[in-house]
Amino acid sequence: MADSKSKSRPGTGITDQEALDFHKNGRPGKLEINPTKPMATQRDLSLAYSPGVAVPVKAIAADPATAYDYTSRGNMVAVISNGTAILGLGNLGALASKPVMEGKSVLFKRFADVDSIDLEIDTENVDEFINCVRYLGPSFGGINLEDIKAPDCFIIEQRLRELMDIPVFHDDQHGTAIIAAAGLINALELTGRDLKTTKLVCNGAGAAAIACIELIKAMGFNPENIVLCDTKGVIYQGRSEGMNQWKSAHAVKTDKRTLAEAMKGADVVFGLSQKDAFSEDMIRSLADKPIIFAMANPDPEITPEEVARIRDDAIMATGRSDYPNQVNNVLGFPYIFRGALDVRATTINDEMKIAAVNALASLAREDVPDDVVAAYQGARPRFGAQYIIPVPFDPRLISAIPVAVAKAAIESGVARREMPDMAAYARELSARRDPIASTLAQLYERVRRHQKRIVFAEAEEEQVMRAALSYANQGLGTAILLGREDLIEATAERAGIDLNRPGLEIVNARISKRGDAYIDYLYARLQRQGYLHRDVTRLIHNDRNHFAACMVALGDADGMVTGVTRNYSTALGDVRRCIDAKPGHRVIGISIVLARGRTVFVADTAVHDMPTSEELADIAEEAAGFARRMGYEPRVAMLAYSTFGHPSGERSERVREAVSILDKRHLNFEFDGEMAADVALNRKIMESLYPFSRLSGPANVLVMPAFHSAAISTKMLQELGGSTVIGPLLVGLDKPVQITSMGAKDSDIVNMAAIAAYGAGS
Numbered sequence: 030m031a032d033s034k035s036k037s038r039p040g041t042g043i044t045d046q047e048a049l050d051f052h053k054n055g056r057p058g059k060l061e062i063n064p065t066k067p068m069a070t071q072r073d074l075s076l077a078y079s080p081g082v083a084v085p086v087k088a089i090a091a092d093p094a095t096a097y098d099y100t101s102r103g104n105m106v107a108v109i110s111n112g113t114a115i116l117g118l119g120n121l122g123a124l125a126s127k128p129v130m131e132g133k134s135v136l137f138k139r140f141a142d143v144d145s146i147d148l149e150i151d152t153e154n155v156d157e158f159i160n161c162v163r164y165l166g167p168s169f170g171g172i173n174l175e176d177i178k179a180p181d182c183f184i185i186e187q188r189l190r191e192l193m194d195i196p197v198f199h200d201d202q203h204g205t206a207i208i209a210a211a212g213l214i215n216a217l218e219l220t221g222r223d224l225k226t227t228k229l230v231c232n233g234a235g236a237a238a239i240a241c242i243e244l245i246k247a248m249g250f251n252p253e254n255i256v257l258c259d260t261k262g263v264i265y266q267g268r269s270e271g272m273n274q275w276k277s278a279h280a281v282k283t284d285k286r287t288l289a290e291a292m293k294g295a296d297v298v299f300g301l302s303q304k305d306a307f308s309e310d311m312i313r314s315l316a317d318k319p320i321i322f323a324m325a326n327p328d329p330e331i332t333p334e335e336v337a338r339i340r341d342d343a344i345m346a347t348g349r350s351d352y353p354n355q356v357n358n359v360l361g362f363p364y365i366f367r368g369a370l371d372v373r374a375t376t377i378n379d380e381m382k383i384a385a386v387n388a389l390a391s392l393a394r395e396d397v398p399d400d401v402v403a404a405y406q407g408a409r410p411r412f413g414a415q416y417i418i419p420v421p422f423d424p425r426l427i428s429a430i431p432v433a434v435a436k437a438a439i440e441s442g443v444a445r446r447e448m449p450d451m452a453a454y455a456r457e458l459s460a461r462r463d464p465i466a467s468t469l470a471q472l473y474e475r476v477r478r479h480q481k482r483i484v485f486a487e488a489e490e491e492q493v494m495r496a497a498l499s500y501a502n503q504g505l506g507t508a509i510l511l512g513r514e515d516l517i518e519a520t521a522e523r524a525g526i527d528l529n530r531p532g533l534e535i536v537n538a539r540i541s542k543r544g545d546a547y548i549d550y551l552y553a554r555l556q557r558q559g560y561l562h563r564d565v566t567r568l569i570h571n572d573r574n575h576f577a578a579c580m581v582a583l584g585d586a587d588g589m590v591t592g593v594t595r596n597y598s599t600a601l602g603d604v605r606r607c608i609d610a611k612p613g614h615r616v617i618g619i620s621i622v623l624a625r626g627r628t629v630f631v632a633d634t635a636v637h638d639m640p641t642s643e644e645l646a647d648i649a650e651e652a653a654g655f656a657r658r659m660g661y662e663p664r665v666a667m668l669a670y671s672t673f674g675h676p677s678g679e680r681s682e683r684v685r686e687a688v689s690i691l692d693k694r695h696l697n698f699e700f701d702g703e704m705a706a707d708v709a710l711n712r713k714i715m716e717s718l719y720p721f722s723r724l725s726g727p728a729n730v731l732v733m734p735a736f737h738s739a740a741i742s743t744k745m746l747q748e749l750g751g752s753t754v755i756g757p758l759l760v761g762l763d764k765p766v767q768i769t770s771m772g773a774k775d776s777d778i779v780n781m782a783a784i785a786a787y788g789a790g791s
C-alpha cells in the first residue's frame with residue numbers, strides 16, 4: 030500500500046492517496062440518503078407512517094400508476110453490477126465495483142437530478158443475477174446495469190427487458206454506443222468521410238464494443254467495413270477460438286489475423302479493450318486523418334500525447350475528463366434516464382437512443398453561447414478536431430438530451446405520460462441544474478491556463494504542504510512553500526510527501542534576498558502608524574503572513590493563501606498591513622452556500638462587524654459584482670429581522686437606509702429590502718405577501734445586517750442544514766489573498782489557492 034499511496038496518476042494531477050482520502054474522509058463513500066418530508070412532529074409521523082401511509086398504499090393497489098405520484102419511484106434508478114467488468118480493470122467482484130457504482134449514482138444526481146442507489150449483486154451466475162433483479166421493479170423507475178462482462182450482459186439485459194416494465198439499460202453497451210456514435214458522426218464530417226465507405230477497426234468485442242458497432246451499423250455503416258478484434262486477434266468468419274454468438278454476428282471474411290494487420294490503412298479505430306492495446310506502429314499505419322477513439326478506462330489504449338508524437342493529423346478522443354473529446358457514457362446515462370423517467374417510459378428503445386445520438390452530435394456543432402462558455406474552460410470552443418462532443422459540464426445537455434429522448438419515447442409509443450408543452454419541459458429541466466459546478470470547473474481551468482505563482486504562507490504545516498503539492502500536481506501553477514527548508518523537508522519526509530517535483534519552490538524568509546525590499550516597502554507604509562524600522566524588520570523576518578503578503582504586494586508571487594495556524598481576523602490584520610483595498614472597492618468576505626441545488630452568496634461574512642448604511646450599500650455592490658463574476662445574475666436581498674417596515678426597529682432602519690443609498694447609485698442589478706430571510710428565499714411568500722418587491726425571483730445574494738448574523742447563519746447552515754459552504758472568500762483586496770479557516774484540510778486549502786490564483790486574473 031505504501032507504494033500506491035505516493036504514486037501519482039499520470040496526466041490527472043491526483044495521487045492514489047488523494048483518491049483514497051477523497052473516498053474515506055468525512056462520511057465514507059460518496060452517497061447518503063435524505064428524507065424529502067419533515068418527520069418532526071406527531072402529525073408528520075401520522076401522515077408519513079401509520080395511519081396516514083395506508084391511504085397511498087390503497088391508492089396504489091387500486092391504480093399502480095399512482096406510485097409515481099405518491100412514492101419516489103418515478104425519479105429513482107438503481108445502478109446494478111456484479112463487478113465482472115469494472116471499467117477496464119476486469120473482473121474484481123461485486124464489492125470492489127461499489128466505488129464505481131456509487132460514482133454512477135452520484136453522477137445521476139449531479140447531472141440530471143435523478144435519485145439513484147447502487148446495488149452490488151454477488152453472483153456471476155446469469156440466472157441468479159436475473160432472478161435477483163427481476164423482482165425489484167416496484168422500487169425503481171429504471172434499472173441501469175453497469176460493468177457486467179460480455180457475453181453475460183447481453184443475456185441479462187435482454188431477459189430483464191422482457192421481464193420488467195421499466196427501462197432496463199446496460200450503460201456500458203448503449204450509453205457508450207450513443208456517445209461514440211455521436212462523436213463519430215462529427216469526426217466523419219470533419220474529415221470529409223462518408224459513413225458508407227469508411228473503414229473501422231474495433232478492438233475489444235465485449236459489452237461496449239458489440240453495442241457500438243451494432244448502433245453504427247443501424248445508422249448506415251457498411252458491415253463489411255468493420256473489423257472486430259479481441260484478445261485472440263481478428264474475428265473472422267470461421268474462427269472458433271474464444272467465440273460466442275454475439276461476436277460471430279460481426280465476423281467478416283478477411284485474411285487479416287492480428288490487430289496490427291487490421292489497423293493498417295483503417296480510417297477509424299475504436300478502443301474498447303484495455304490500457305496500452307495500441308502500439309505506435311499501429312497508429313502510424315492508419316489512413317490519413319485517422320479517427321482514434323481510445324475509450325478504455327481508466328487508462329486509454331494509447332494516450333493523446335503518444336499519438337501527438339507520432340502524427341498530427343488525427344482526431345483523438347478518450348474516455349477521460351483530462352483530455353479534449355471525452356467520449357464517455359457520463360454524457361448519456363443521466364440525461365437519457367431523465368427523459369425516460371419524465372414520460373414514464375416502459376423501456377429505452379432504439380428510437381430514443383438515436384434521438385440522443387443526434388441531439389449530442391448537433392449540440393457540438395452549435396455555437397457555444399456566452400452563458401455556457403464557463404463549462405469550456407472560459408474559452409469558446411469551435412466545432413473541430415479538438416471539440417467533436419460536448420463536455421460533461423455543458424449545462425445545455427440537461428435540456429437538449431432529455432427533451433429529444435422524451436419526444437422519441439412519445440412518438441414511438443413507449444411513454445406512459447404525455448408532455449404537452451415541450452418548451453416548458455425544457456425550461457423546467459434547465460432549472461434542475463445549478464451553474465456552480467461549471468463555474469468552479471471554469472475557475473480551475475482558467476487557473477490552469479494562466480499558471481499563477483501562489484505563496485503558501487504556512488508551508489511547515491503538513492496539510493499546507495499537501496495542498497501545495499496538489500496545486501502543482503494539478504498543473505495550476507507554481508506553489509511557493511514559505512518556511513524553513515530543514516523543517517519543511519523533515520515534515521515532508523515524515524509524512525511521505527515527495528517535494529522533488531517541478532512546480533514547487535521553497536522560500537525561507539530569514540535568508541531571502543528580497544527581505545530588505547519587503548522591509549523598505551512595509552516601513553514606508555507603517556512608519557506613521559507606530560512601527561519603528563526594527564518592528565517592521567521583525568515582522569518580515571519572523572512573520573510568514575507579512576512576508577508572504579509583501580511577496581504578493583511586490584509581484585514576487587501572484588497570490589497568497591494562509592489561515593491554518595492563526596485565526597481569521599489576525600491573519601486578515603497581517604495582510605491588511607501590507608495590501609490595501611482595490612481603488613474604489615471595499616474589502617469584504619463572501620461565503621458561497623450550496624444547498625439543495627441552490628447557490629446563494631452571503632456577505633459580509635468576514636470583515637465588517639456592525640456596518641453602517643453606507644457600508645451595507647458598498648457590501649451589496651461588492652457582493653453583486655462577485656456573484657456576476659461567478660456567472661450569476663445577482664438578485665440582492667438586504668436582510669433584516671423585519672420585512673418592509675414591520676416590525677420596526679433601529680437595526681432595520683439602518684438596512685432601509687442602505688436600500689435608499691443603493692437607489693441613488695443607479696446600479697445595474699436587482700436589489701430590495703429590508704426583508705427577512707424567508708421572504709428573500711421563498712418565492713411564494715414574496716409573491717403572496719409582498720407582490721411589489723423589486724426582485725424578479727428568490728434572492729441569490731444575501732447581505733446580512735451585521736457580521737454576527739452572517740457568521741452565525743452560514744455556520745448553522747453548514748452544521749444543521751447539510752449545506753456546503755465555500756469561504757469566506759476575501760473580495761475587494763488589491764492583490765489576491767485568501768484566508769482559510771483554522772485547521773482547514775488540504776482540499777480546502779488548495780481550493781482557496783485556486784480562488785486566489787483566479788483572482789490574479791490573466
Ligand SMILES: NC(=O)C1=CN([C@@H]2O[C@H](COP(=O)(O)OP(=O)(O)OC[C@H]3O[C@@H](n4cnc5c(N)ncnc54)[C@H](OP(=O)(O)O)[C@@H]3O)[C@@H](O)[C@H]2O)C=CC1
Pocket residue numbers: 113114115116117118176177178179200201202205232233234235236237238258259260261271300301302303304306324325326327347348356357358359
Ligand atoms: N469510454 C466509455 O464510456 C466506456 C469505456 N469502456 C471501456 O471499454 C473496455 C471494455 O469494457 P466492457 O465492454 O464493458 O468489458 P467486457 O469485459 O464486456 O469486454 C472486454 C473486451 O475487451 C477485450 N480485450 C481485453 N483486452 C484486450 C486486448 N488487450 N486486446 C484486444 N481485446 C481485448 C476482451 O476480449 P475477449 O473477448 O477475448 O476476452 C473483450 O472482448 C473497458 O476498458 C472499459 O473501461 C466501457 C464502457 C464505457
Ligand SMILES: CC(=O)C(=O)O
Pocket residue numbers: 115116117176200201325326348357358359
Ligand atoms: C465509463 C464506463 O462505464 C466504463 O469504463 O466502464
Ligand SMILES: [Mg+2]
Pocket residue numbers: 116175176200201
Ligand atoms: Mg461501465
